[in-house]
Amino acid sequence: MYRRGDVSLKKRFSKISIHSLGFRIFVLLAVMIVFFCALVVYNNTAAFGLMLERIHENSENTLVLYQKSLDENLSRPETYLYVFALNDTDLLSLRAAEPQTTSWYTTLNRIKKSFENAAPNYTVDGFFCYQEATDALVLYDQTSNPPPLLWNYIRGIANTEAPSSVWNLNEINGKYYLVRILNLNGYLLGAYISTDTLLGTLVDTKTQDSLLYFSDGSLLLRTPSNDVRLEAPRLKWRRYPSYEIDGTSWMAVSHELKETPLSLTLLLKDSEYTKYQTNFYIIAFIVSLGLFVVWLLLSASLYRWVLHPVHMLTHALEQLRGGDLKVRIPDDAMLDEFREMTTAFNDMVEEIDDLKIENYEKQLSRQKLEALYLKQQITPHFMINCLNTIYQLTENNHADLARQMLQNLSVHLRYTLSSGQTVSLLEELKLVKNYVELSSIRYPGSLRLLPSCEESLHNATVVPLMLLNFVENTVKYEVVMGKVLDIHIDVTAREKNQCTRLHICIWDTGRGFSEDMLAVLQNLDTYVNSEQEHIGITNVVLRLRQIFPDAAFTFCNRSGAGAQITIDFPYVPFFRIDG
Template structure:
């Protein structure tokens, strides 16, 4: 799994897909960031513009209220007449009332702001009232009733800001002075202030609302409907986003009164502030989103699929399917050229592989014959030496037995070519070999065979067991102690397949460490010294026959001697036997 994952990450398809994805992600990030920044800039500019506009309107409203304060102050300067209203002399009160009435009318006539001026004496119940034409008669009556009902009885201070009061369902700003039981009052309609603030040319997406501190609407300007907005407004913050889910509200306090001025805009109107270039960026971002599937599909069709087809073709060749052809229809000219070259290469590989395979078979046959011949020569020298020795001892019966065993041995050896033989035939040959060695070394040999009956007919390479038995006599045989050899053959498995396991153990000193390392840990056994060449040839023979390098293992058994383990794949063995026959 790790190898497949690593190969996938190193593939051109993965790198191309990753690179395209990274580029698209960066592009989207840039476009989204640019759009968000553009919206932020436009939103900030909209808020700043609204704030600047409201400052102008607030300045006009504060100026109007200051003018109304000037009118109130002008009336308050007539302190003598105001004080005379509480005189016990009726005549004096009458003339004071007449003069103050004229003063009120004069101030109302010249004032552009004040809608009503009133003087009310609590002790005698005298109410002097003068109003502008902006007040209806009903509003005048209601205002007088409100003043008599208790408005004038409130405690008013000179430094109080303008407050608000509702009269006949209209909202008024009110400011008053107290003079020893007499109250001077100024009233200004909220609508008058909005008119004097010169609020006009508002779009259908904007509304300006004058509210009290609690957010209750006092007056409005603009054509936008606020039916989906609930009052009182939560305009205690300077900027409120998503008001009623679709409005932007910017609010500012008035300096001269307990009131706030708020501008309400539709959120979508903010987008109208985007410039030409910013709209181009937004459109490009939207277009890019729709282009991504097309680009991915195009890259998949023109690059990724052809590359995958070549990868599949390469893997098919690796698996030995030399007849596989890559279909190049529909791909670009470059990939068609690559596919045609690949198909031509596959055909050429098939032709060359057949030729090379035939040459390799002939070469392996010759090499195996050479390896087999390398195993045999020293035996003849040993046999001749034994016969020669026995003649000096006049052991004619032993000589006869030895020559009889030798003839059987030679017939087995000279079968010709490389042979696969049944295990029981190799065992009989080894027993004959032991017979000859017992004549050479009387009472010095002990051997045991443990062979499962089910494997006696399994095929193995000729001399595969004999070579190691002969090595035991060459390197483990001593005159001081008898030589013990144990041979066990049984069924086993190798890499999940049926196999025959051959174990050969002797009582010698075992294998040198150098030989153990070279045979078990290295594929190259050609560096073994001359008298160990038999082991090298056996390993090479097994490798050539079964295409595996783990069939031979040698080791030393503590307190015993050398141990040889040989694994023979039964299916491979059967196949080779058939081929050789």
């Protein structure tokens, strides 16, 4: 019966073949799981990238709104300067007034008063007017910046920089200012505003998670702290620039301002969106782990439902091919198809086993019938010879010899009729001796039996009348009255291929086989299967080969003697097979 714990089965399945069904199913499942895991990772990465794009897009939209507000805040004071330059009477009076006079100072004071009245209405830190001829500067600053420093700085700008049509960036007293200057033929009219003041016009520009700054190229303008330069992207997936500020990484989104050299930069803390990336990776890991568990469950289920029944069937077929008809497969499959296959296999093996037993029994019966038939063929042949001899003795008034021969004949017939398909070698030798004694009555002084056999071989298994047939033929064809015929029976044991074989040599001192007869006997298989008159040899060959299929017979003429028959077959201690 097939057992799951069979050690040979474990060894059988411990060797994994790349061509096996189990290996290919596991690989297919693994490829599918890896594909799904890669799909999850790609999907999460794409989702994170899409989220960054949306954040960047929303930030740019916010900056556009901020940019429009800042452009308007810068445009209004610029418009004021143009209107002031064209329409202000004090500025015209300043041109006509004598420097260092009372009217000149009064005009300067009125201009400053005009700046003071206008400044609260505009997003500026201050207005100024500079007269190049007299080096006079009228400046109104509505912040807490020290006036002397501003005066000196603005005088320096007026003397060194040519006015332009845009707002220029300048650093004053550690702070960054946007300065707009109009050139009025000897006069410089301008306004200035710090970047901090300009950013202050925006609502909620600085929160815990985002910062708003101006940037000049790669330089991030911060006051009063040190400036920060743009860092190169550190992550391969990052497509947007970033700044490192006080140990914190920020993603930068910039938008240029009109008529300024600056860009408005919105900083978003990396940790606020990278935490989503971490969540994506955690989700991807959990999903991948779940898929791995699913792979294990699917593998276990497929092994239990498909591979295990297939392995059992394969192993059972191998055992059946090896001749084991007792193999059966347990009917514990979980799928109907495999249960039907198991039932069909078990039924098939059972039918094969029954047919084999039935065929063996028929063959055994046939062999018994054949053996009985062969023995019955031998017995009448021998009896006829003996009865002829007894008849001749009674004709010649040899009653005592006739009685002795009848007594020996009864022993012979009793042995023949009561023996089974096998006898011991000792019994067969006694039968031959009894036959020679019978024949000596017919041919007095013409026969001599010379057996040679170790006592340890007396219990060897042979078939009845095996030796007698050859001895009888010798007597029949070789005895000559007045001449002694020696009949030798030499029994020895030989080792061959780790098996003990019995070697029996029967030879005589007669004339030997004729050349024609010897040629026929040397082709023994053809002789046995052909129809011939001499059935004695055929009987011996067929009956011995029924018991020992590899029994060998050799026929030849012995040098310096007569005929020689050699019989070689396995030595087996005596066992009886009843006829």
